[in-house]
Amino acid sequence: MQVTETQADGLKRAYRVVLPASELDAKAQTRLTELKNQVQLKGFRPGKVPLAHLKRMYGKSVMAEVIEQAVTEANGKLVEERGLKLALQPRVELPQDEAEVRRVIDGADDLTYTIEVEVLPKIELGNFKDIAIEKPVAEVSDAQVDETLARLADANRPFAEKAGAAETGDRVTVDFVGTMDGVAFEGGTGEGIQVVLGSNSFIPGFEEQLVGVSAGDARTVTVTFPEAYAARELAGKEAVFAVTVKLVEAPGAFTLDDDxxxxxxxxxxxxxxxxxxxxxxxxxxxxxxxxxxxxxxxxxxxxxxxxxxxxxxxxxxxxxxxxxxxxxxxxxxxxxxxxxxxxxxxxxxxxxxxxxxxxxxxxxxxxxxxxxxxxxxxxxxxxxxxxxxxxxxxxxxxxxxxxxxxxxxxxxxxxxxxxxxxxxxxxxxxxxxxxxxxxxxxxxxxxxx
The missing domain is CATH 1.10.3120.10 (Trigger factor, C-terminal domain)
Incomplete structure (x- = not known):
């Protein structure tokens, strides 16, 4: 193997590698000898197929396999001998000219190819004991605990059925079918969905249009999906929801206690x-x-x-x-x-x-x-x-x-x-x-x- 460095620019390296035809031919002969005891050809007893006959039949495919293996081994040896620490896999460029490729496979010419690599830089580490850092630490106050408990209580507040119109803070249970230009869209249908009015958990404008509904009512709700809506196919578009109100409930009182x-x-x-x-x-x-x-x-x-x-x-x-x-x-x-x-x-x-x-x-x-x-x-x-x-x-x-x-x-x-x-x-x-x-x-x- 002959290696010539053709580029050394910063972290980039390039090499011209020549693998002698005699070396490739020897490897091919070894591989054919191995095949001699493995293949079965009509007219020949196992292990008695002449190498010349095997070469005529399998020579090109065996040489292609040998070349691939030889290039891999040569690249590994090059990297090891030169102490290169690769940042990425090497970029190998084999001969492209058809006549040249044929001569290499036929064993008439040496294999010449190029390999380009990017290497990792040599890093001089600093003295980490010189690093000074402030660690911000916040204590958990009783007020923060109380605030979180209040949110927990509100989220778990009991609701009880009420007669009459729904108000902000009430919970309504609804079925709905959403359409765009009269066509139902994926994700726009729901049954038995609970909506707390004023919670801002639905599309902007949806909850506000349910204020005043009663159980059994049907209402048409028109909204526009936000521009930044997660489902990109719906973002910024207007939708119409046919809503049926199944139940209206008012929030009950709660007490922060052991129960x-x-x-x-x-x-x-x-x-x-x-x-x-x-x-x-x-x-x-x-x-x-x-x-x-x-x-x-x-x-x-x-x-x-x-x-x-x-x-x-x-x-x-x-x-x-x-x-x-x-x-x-x-x-x-x-x-x-x-x-x-x-x-x-x-x-x-x-x-x-x-x-x-x-x-x-x-x-x-x-x-x-x-x-x-x-x-x-x-x-x-x-x-x-x-x-x-x-x-x-x-x-x-x-x-x-x-x-x-x-x-x-x-x-x-x-x-x-x-x-x-x-x-x-x-x-x-x-x-x-x-x-x-x-x-x-x-x-x-x-x-x-």
């Missing part, structure tokens, strides 16, 4: 309060984790500046950009509506893609150097948790991940990242900063607005 707590599966009101407090604390902790991790990644990004494989960045950008365009289309918005231009947005998301790739490489390097690993048991537990999110379909979800290595890798990757983050936070200077609930959620709420 109410027991109706929710708790032993007492105090036990319910502790459960609510723990859940709020868990939510606060999730936001704290997000902010600490974001600060850590910002610090890592500032400490590590190096060129990243362009194809990895391109792939990351294409994924991000496709999602941006899909979101804009779903919301029927433009870049102008977002206060920017497509060119400026592309530049911004290009920088985001580069940052993501760079941080991914840094985290991978840290994990490798410090032997941070995710066990198969940890991956299995994560898949089980995902499967539990689909009641009744657990087996199908489990089978999907078990049979799909790429999907399984998508489970392992975030587990690995969180382990590396935990490792770094042990080394960094992390200072707890007590904050209010409003301060803790402020940035996230602003981004969501």
């Amino acid at each position: 109410f707590a027991k109706s929710l599966g708790q032993d007492s009101l105090d036990a319910l309060k502790e459960q609510v407090r723990a859940r709020i604390a868990q939510e606060h902790g999730g936001v704290t984790r997000q902010k600490v991790k974001r600060a850590l990644l910002d610090a890592l990004d500032g400490m590590h500046q190096f060129d990243v494989p362009p194809t990895l960045v391109s792939q990351e950008f294409e994924g991000v950009w496709a999602q941006v365009q899909q979101d804009l289309e779903a919301q029927k918005r433009t870049f102008a509506d977002e206060g920017t231009t497509e060119e400026a947005a592309r530049a911004d998301y290009q920088r985001i893609a580069e940052r993501r790739v760079r941080l991914g490489l840094v985290l991978a390097e840290i994990g490798e150097r410090n032997n941070i690993q995710v066990s198969d048991d940890e991956v299995t537990r994560a898949v089980v948790e995902r499967a539990r999110q689909f009641p009744g379909q657990e087996q199908q979800v489990w089978d999907y991940y078990r049979r799909n290595p790429q999907a399984m890798a998508s489970v392992r990757a975030p587990l690995f990242e969180e382990k590396v983050v935990d490792f770094l936070l042990e080394l960094a200077d992390v200072t707890v900063k007590p904050v209010s609930r409003e301060e803790l959620y402020k940035e996230d709420e602003e981004k969501a607005a």
Whole structure:
């Protein structure tokens, strides 16, 4: 094998590889010898087929198989001998000229091909003990617990049948059939659907038009689906619902006491309060984790500046950009509506893609150097948790991940990242900063607005 480097531009490398015809022919002869004891040809006893006859019959197919295997082995040897750490699978270009290909397969010419690769950059890791991070922590107040309990009570408020017209706050049970231009549409039909008037849980305008109905009434409700409606085929369109009212109920009184707590599966009101407090604390902790991790990644990004494989960045950008365009289309918005231009947005998301790739490489390097690993048991537990999110379909979800290595890798990757983050936070200077609930959620709420 002869290897000549033809390009060394940044992280890109290209090589011209020559595999001698004599070497390929020797491999083909070995393969034909193996076939001699395997094939059965009319007129020949097993194992007695002349090699020359086998070569006439199977020579071309055997040489094609030998070439494929030889190229794979040569590429592996090239990467190993030159100590290359590949960012992506190599791009191999074999001869395209038909006459040249024929001469190679016939064993008359050497095989000459090119291989292009992108390599991972050498990463000089910074001193993680120099990283200083503030950890915002919000305590759960009694007022927050009481507020959550009030919402729970309101959601579980009893209703009792009433005579007369429905008012805001009442619950009506309805059947309805929705149409567009006189044609029923998918998802527009419902039976025995309960609607609390004023809850804003239905399409805007639907609940308001049911105020004043009584049991047995029929009413036509005309609404327009929001521009950002999840079902894109319905977004922004007008629909007419033929509604039949089956029942009208008025909200009853409720008392926050032990009986109410027991109706929710708790032993007492105090036990319910502790459960609510723990859940709020868990939510606060999730936001704290997000902010600490974001600060850590910002610090890592500032400490590590190096060129990243362009194809990895391109792939990351294409994924991000496709999602941006899909979101804009779903919301029927433009870049102008977002206060920017497509060119400026592309530049911004290009920088985001580069940052993501760079941080991914840094985290991978840290994990490798410090032997941070995710066990198969940890991956299995994560898949089980995902499967539990689909009641009744657990087996199908489990089978999907078990049979799909790429999907399984998508489970392992975030587990690995969180382990590396935990490792770094042990080394960094992390200072707890007590904050209010409003301060803790402020940035996230602003981004969501």
